[in-house]
Amino acid sequence: MAASSSHAPHAARPAVGAAAPIGVFDSGVGGLTVLRALRERLPDEPLLYLGDTARLPYGSKSAGTVVRYAEQAARVLVDRGVKLLVIACNTASAVALEHLSEVFHPLPVIGVVEPGAEAACLASRSGEIVVLATEGTVRGGAYERAIRARRGDARVVQTACPLFVALAEEGWVSGPIVEAIAHRYLDGVLREHPDADCLVLGCTHFPVLRAAISAAVGPRLTLVDSAETTARVVARELAARGLLHTPSSAPPSAPSATPGMPIPAAGQGSARFLATDAPARFARVGAVFMGEALAPELRPEAVELVDL
Incomplete structure (x- = not known):
């Protein structure tokens, strides 16, 4: 996406070698x-x-x-x-x-979006894929575009889970509060989409909540982490x-x-x-x-x- 910038394109710099970070x-x-x-x-x-x-x-x-x-x-x-x-x-x-x-x-x-979409397409058998992400990622539809570009018959369900970011940033990764929030976000989605078999952790904060998310969705969905x-x-x-x-x-x-x-x-x-x-x-x-x-x-x- 293009955006206005206060900077000109980055000035030329010396070539870096393999030892660079x-x-x-x-x-x-x-x-x-x-x-x-x-x-x-x-x-x-x-x-x-x-x-x-x-x-x-x-x-x-x-x-x-x-x-x-x-x-x-x-x-x-x-x-x-x-x-x-x-x-x-x-x-x-x-x-x-x-x-x-x-x-x-x-x-x-x-x-991280393109690699995550690729992994989701490989993991899903039914083609119905749930994406958990932030409001911005869901609003932009980047995962849906990336998944459908690889698999035209895919059905992508996007769900914004903003509280997951706050929990992760606080280091709250387990316990009844985390589990309750996971169920609040996911129970309705899973009821409405019984054929979904893959869930993408579409935010790099979410993998630390993997245990709580897995418990909420059960064994029917394969969790994909783009990392x-x-x-x-x-x-x-x-x-x-x-x-x-x-x-x-x-x-x-x-x-x-x-x-x-x-x-x-x-x-x-x-x-x-x-x-x-x-x-x-x-x-x-x-x-x-x-x-x-x-x-x-x-x-x-x-x-x-x-x-x-």
Whole structure:
């Protein structure tokens, strides 16, 4: 989606190499589910993550506002020399992917909607697919377009679940309140669409609520999380461009691709975190999204506060 911008197309910058980081941004901590999937698939890659915690959620904002916020967040990462940009926010992917691809060309920019739609089409047998998302993503219809482009006979049911974002950002991922909200959102949809057999978690905040959502829908629906599919797309894109990080792509004496980011050893890709507000809270809640194995990397003192 095109949008007016206060910036001209991004000025030419020196070409980056394989040792440069992958940039990932989201409105908050939800995109850390994508970062986690990237680390699992590409353990050697250095990663740079920005959570725009001062202005979340994006899902209730107008399309023009989301495009503006997304460009500002992306620019911070691009200015730090990333080799690829991941929009780890379904709302921003839905409305800002085309704009960011134009502004930051030739930098590859990957969103999470297209990979999620691809995974849903492969998972569904009946062709009736339920998409849980934010108000902005549902309003824009990006998932329905992406799914139907791949599977013309698909029947797509979209449901906005804004409270799921608030729960996830608070770290409330289980318990009777979460379960009650999940049933409130889903029970009527499932009654009205008995042939649905696939449910897309169309917001990167939602995977941490997976247990409660699964309990509400039961075994009849396959849950699709776009994070892993997105990580596969990123790996494919980096390989095609010769930008996969390997031990040989950055010898120990090589300068850091990003100031302050050490070149990682094999299997030990580094991760740096930026937030626009409340670094301590970002670290606390973000640890839930990163998972037990990766949570130690996300300490309050490791989160840099940035101003967009």
